Amino acid sequence: MQELRxxxxxxxGTKRPATVHTHIPGLVVSASYEPTEPIHHVFEPVFVxxxxxxxxxMLGDTAFKYGSGEYLVVSVDLPISSHVESASxxxxxxxxxxxxxxxxxxxxxLEIAGNAPSIPESNLPGLGVSKAPGELLDAVLRLLRLLDRPKDALVLVPSVERELLWWLLSGPQGGMVRQIGLADSRLSQIGHTIRWIQASYSETLRIEKLAEMARMSVSTFHRHFRAITTMTPVQYQKQVRLQEARVRLLSQQEDVAAVGFSVGYNSPSQFSREYSRFYGVSPGRDAIRLREAAIRTTSS
Structure with a gap:
């Protein structure tokens, strides 16, 4: 663990909070020197x-806490609220x-067919936390060591990444990891509809269309969507809309009503009400606070 740190x-880096995308594709390292406010964003399938x-x-109303030596697996695109809880x-x-x-x-x-570990079916939300075994920690450590050896990384990263996936498949989150790679799995079918909602969040949601897209009946689709995301499709779309609205309020000079319309709200009052309920502050006040925080971060 000390070498990992x-x-x-x-x-x-050691001077300010940072999230760094390394030269190894898909590998990110981050450090924070104080607890942070919750950040709402969409997680893609990831191991942390x-x-x-x-x-x-936070996924819906369910909280997941993980600390030193523990890992998180997200198996499908999910709108999540996350924050650093313990840091100094x-x-x-x-x-x-x-x-x-x-x-x-x-x-x-495909390569391990017939020799695969015993992997339980995943009927839980598309997110889970577990304690990392020594074998998994060792694979992560060797992957990080390759950051200092770029020539070796070109050859060795695929094999180390494969080993890391093997230990994930062998662990308690193996069911979720397996379904990421199965095109006909329930997770993949629901994931297809989730990606549609993310790309078309401003459109009117038609459950029958989503169920047809997932090749399920409406009742089966509802059951599996809620099991994986802990939300109904309407609740999921609302979170995606509000997260996109927050990004636009920070990055664009549109007024609040225009932002609400751009993400699919026909009523400014409904947009303001749902935004305030979700973020705890009105969109106008939140935009001012976000911009002031961005200026302070840039100037420091």
Missing amino acids: TLIARHA LVAQGSKNV TDKPCQSVGLMLKPATVATLL
Whole structure:
């Protein structure tokens, strides 16, 4: 664990909070030196290991906390609220993340057919937290060591990444990881509709169309969508709309009503009401606060 922390500090920096996308595709290291406010964003399929400190994520009304030596797996695009819970200047919260690519998971599943570990079916939300075994920590450590050896990384990264996936498949989150690579899995079918909602969040939601897209009956679609996301499709779309609205309020000079219309709200009052309920502050006041915080961060 100490070597993991040293490598993360080296590549994430030691002066300010940072999330660094490394030269290894899909590999991210991050460090935070104080607890943070909740950030709402959409997680793609990813593996995240905490080396020090602790983080908290909210999926709907369900909280998941994970700390040093524990890892998070997200198996489908989910609108999540996350924040650093425990961090200080002396003991920053440090983590390493790796995107989980469906094609890579599928290739490994084909290669190990007949020799696969016993993997339970996943009927839980598309997110889980577990304690990392020594074998998994060792694979993550060797992946980080390759950041300092780019020539070796070109040859060795695929094999180390494959080993890391093997230990994930062998662990308690193996069911979710397996479904990432199965094109005909329930997770993949629901994931197809989730990606449509994300790309078309301003459109009117038609459940029958989504169920047909997932090749399920309406009742079956509802049941599996809620099991994976902990939300109904309407609730999911609302979170995606509000998260996109917040990004637009920060990055664009549109007024509040225009932002609401752009993400699919026909009523400014409904937009303001739902935004205030979700973020705890009106969209206008939140935009001012976000811009002031961005200016302070840039000037420091």
